[in-house]
Amino acid sequence: MEPNPDREPGIPTDLLGVARIAGQSLRHIVGAVTKGAVHTATDLVDDIRSGEPISQIFDERVDLFRRAALSALGLTSTETGVPVETKVDAEDLKAMGDAMITEGWDSAQQPRELHPSFVPILHDLTPDEARILRFLAVAGPQPAIDIRTKAPFGIGSQRLADGINMIAAMAGCALPDRDHHYLGNLSRLGLVRFSTEPVADFRRYAFLEAQPPAQAAYRSVKMRAISSYRSIYLTVFGKQFCDACFVLGDYTGGGWAGDDRGDIYLGKGPRLP
Template sequence: MSTESSGRPDPRDLLPAAEALPGLARVAASAAWHTTGWSLRTSAAAWRRVGRAVTDQDEAAALAEDAGQAIAVVGELARSVSSGTPVGKALVVAGATLGGLVGEHGSSAGREPEVVDGTVVSSSATAHEPTLRELGQDLLMRSRDVWSTDQGHPAFARILTELAPDEGRILVLLLNSGPQPSVDVRTGGPMGMVSSHLVAPGLSMIGARAGLRYVEQVPSYLNNLFRLGLVWFSREPLRDPLEYQVVEAQPDVLAAVHSVKFAKVVRRSIHLTPFGEDFCRTCLVEEDAADAPFPEHGTPGEGDAVEPR
């Protein structure tokens, strides 16, 4: 078997071993080999390593070492299966080892996979944990990448994992129907002009209009949406006063009004933030409808209430 100067096997020398495998194992070995190549070709981090290797001799050596180890793992897979190791076990071990070899700063120079009875059982390769400064430099590098095809804010994926299904329906309602009316019930009358107390805050018909499963959870849902930066609460009413007529006739509003001797209803509104609008367009509507015109939302300004009540 021929070897390269680094002591790693030539990829061509692995072909006879791969051909000797049973059908399933041969397919698996081929898939592992092509998966490794795909990762190196498509990973932006891998390309940055290649770029550094042009001018950095140490990085070039580390990159070559990683490629050699990937080839060695595939060869070890072939030998393990040929010697009687169950295909499933060999694939799991090889996949775990390959996963530790690919990635930025993933150099494993000088580190050999541990082999017991002809089977790779572990790899001592550990990924380099980037510092905050390295992460910042990577961010700025990506900001200068004119060929980047990134879509949507990077926080969108995390936000999706922190939303309840009902909260998704609230966002769709706000996107399609525009800002929603809400009212506060406060004490009124002569004493209310001197000292007014809040009786019931943020009453709305969002739960019914959005078709929520748990309508009683609307206050909690709105708090979470505010926490994620997707909605805000304005002190200003909507321009159309008719929007409030149905809200003010709801049982919970009437109950709050009748709970005190003198009451007054203060009209408010609930809006998507610009960030929330972008999130909805990117994540919650079909791609061909993302650029369609939707009702306009207000933007928080000085004196506006931007916190839930």
């Protein structure tokens, strides 16, 4: 089919193109279309499912759905063909939500093992962040420490350093010094969690306390400084994401996939179960 010369340049006219613009899955686009365009969207999806090539679907119908989908998702196209954000009022949001619920009654449209947000989440990751996720998936919760000045009952205690950990280095990141940026983004995406609970093996914290950032924090004050034991681990959603997106079978996390080091305890402190 010959291209339409009147079509706005730079704007995809198929469902995949709309999905790329909106950063949403096909299911989300169809669900987000306002009620006035639901029938058009449904008919178009039926055509695609029946095996009809997108290139043979009528230009007018595809373009109509494209415009409706962009509008429903708060986007519009400029003269140059670049989508821009438009104002969405309360009624638009209600229409989008109702359309999503109505479309969601079709069990075939419901995601099961693969959540529709997995693909856009992958696009939001750097390679180093992917390495961190893979490491946490096989190595489990990892220790982290905050360093604070010691004060009676913690009143007036000052934080000197926080979140000191070795996750990025142990995961083989190219830029391990950017671990706070990486972990912050992974937390924003709901993949990792920062906990005040320590890991089971307290001996692991001694290694963190010997690291240069921790030693610099200890020396930065004349008064005594203490460590607060923390941990960083994958959320349930993060585990599901890693299982779906990474090959974990042959990866051992530098030997941390198992915790059988065969060493012995020396001195005082809690023992492993």
